[in-house]
Amino acid sequence: MVIEHSISKKDKVFIIFFCLFLFRIFCWIYEKNKRYWDCVEKKYTPYFDSKGNRIPKEGNVVYNSKLYKVFWEKGDNDDLRCKGKWYLTEDTLGPVYLNILLEDAVKDESGKIKIYKDRMGEEI
Missing domain, CATH: 1.20.5 (Single alpha-helices involved in coiled-coils or other helix-helix interfaces)
Incomplete structure (x- = not known):
């Protein structure tokens, strides 16, 4: 069968x-x-802090024992080759006098850039 x-x-x-x-x-x-x-939207810059954590956009970081805010400044013209840059600025209400290039702060090993976290361990 x-x-x-x-x-x-x-x-x-x-x-x-x-x-x-x-x-x-x-x-x-x-x-x-x-x-x-x-x-x-991507929430992080292309840079890392001294501990290897990604630095958030518009976040706060500690650099040379001072608190700074991360911000993006666009380039001068609309040309695609002219990109903006990430800067650190003191988080004050007054005019901004001193801007530090985030790329330079990350390269500076003596400054030990770190992401600022509040007491609960959350990024601000």
Whole structure:
């Protein structure tokens, strides 16, 4: 007696629809996540502190035992090759007189730049 291991037409149609359904769900999840990640703004600068932690955008850091705020200053013109730079400034309400280039502060090993955290351990 020969036993045939063939799939009926009904089962083939079911398998095809099931595979298409799974593919459609996968595409829907992919598009949903893609739109979500496109909307998420990156929160960090491309620099790291002395402990190896990423420095957050518009965060506070301690450099040479003083508290500074990180900010971005755009370039002079709209040319794509002319990029802006990250700076450190004293977090005061008055005019800003002294800006330190974040790149220079990170390279300065004697200054030991660190991310400022409050007493609860959260970044400010």
